[in-house]
Amino acid sequence: EAEVAQSPRYKITEKSQAVAFWCDPISGHATLYWYRQILGQGPELLVQFQDESVVDDSQLPKDRFSAERLKGVDSTLKIQPAELGDSAMYLCASSSPHAGGLDNEQFFGPGTRLTVL
Amino acid sequence: SQKIEQNSEALNIQEGKTATLTCNYTNYSPAYLQWYRQDPGRGPVFLLLIRENEKEKRKERLKVTFDTTLKQSLFHITASQPADSATYLCALRYGGSQGNLIFGKGTKLSVKP
Numbered sequence: 024e025a026e027v028a029q030s031p032r033y034k035i036t037e038k039s040q041a042v043a044f045w046c047d048p049i050s051g052h053a054t055l056y057w058y059r060q061i062l063g064q065g066p067e068l069l070v071q072f073q074d075e076s077v078v079d080d081s082q083l084p085k086d087r088f089s090a091e092r093l094k095g096v097d098s099t100l101k102i103q104p105a106e107l108g109d110s111a112m113y114l115c116a117s118s119s120p121h122a123g124g125l126d127n128e129q130f131f132g133p134g135t136r137l138t139v140l
Numbered sequence: 141s142q143k144i145e146q147n148s149e150a151l152n153i154q155e156g157k158t159a160t161l162t163c164n165y166t167n168y169s170p171a172y173l174q175w176y177r178q179d180p181g182r183g184p185v186f187l188l189l190i191r192e193n194e195k196e197k198r199k200e201r202l203k204v205t206f207d208t209t210l211k212q213s214l215f216h217i218t219a220s221q222p223a224d225s226a227t228y229l230c231a232l233r234y235g236g237s238q239g240n241l242i243f244g245k246g247t248k249l250s251v252k253p
């Protein structure tokens with residue numbers, strides 16, 4: 024069964040360092056999302072792509088966060104510099120209204136657990 | 141801004157009983173409401189979707205209701221099993237088929253044998 028891939032699964036870094044996360048969505052899914060989930064909270068959307076274009080990045084802290092999906096397939100989320108408050112799970116999800124299942128269903132990857140020391 | 145409340149952080153029930161989880165929202169009704177399951181250290185997994193013009197949806201032992209007057213959705217798991225233990229997230233979507241999902245904090249369900 025097709026899955027969303029994310030790497031690394033775990034990342035420990037010191038504050039002020041740069042970190043990058045990678046996501047490979049399910050093949051054919053045009054929409055890609057990056058979420059941040061703080062422990063005990065629900066996921067919060069950071070950025071949404073439709074193909075290679077950003078649809079919504081209103082909640083992305085653009086002074087330190089950046090995201091790209093250059094060829095409309097895989098995507099990278101970067102934080103520079105990392106701060107203590109960035110410690111969280113970073114989830115990638117993809118969806119397609121033309122997928123075999125229900126439209127609007129989002130398929131999530133396993134996430135990257137970031138710890139900033 | 142839109143608020144979503146899942147009524148309890150944790151729910152403990154006995155195996156075989158029905159688990160009922162609540163999701164309340166403020167302001168206007170969403171186009172869709174979804175329920176996801178999340179296991180520790182994993183990403184959420186989609187379970188059910190219910191649209192604003194639907195009152196009830198079922199899938200095997202799962203049932204979701206949507207009451208736009210009460211601004212509430214109920215999620216039921218009948219004949220619960222220890223394997224149902226997980227965090228269940230309610231999520232609302234506005235603005236068309238690809239609008240953003242807004243998630244609640246989740247309710248952690250523990251089913252004891």
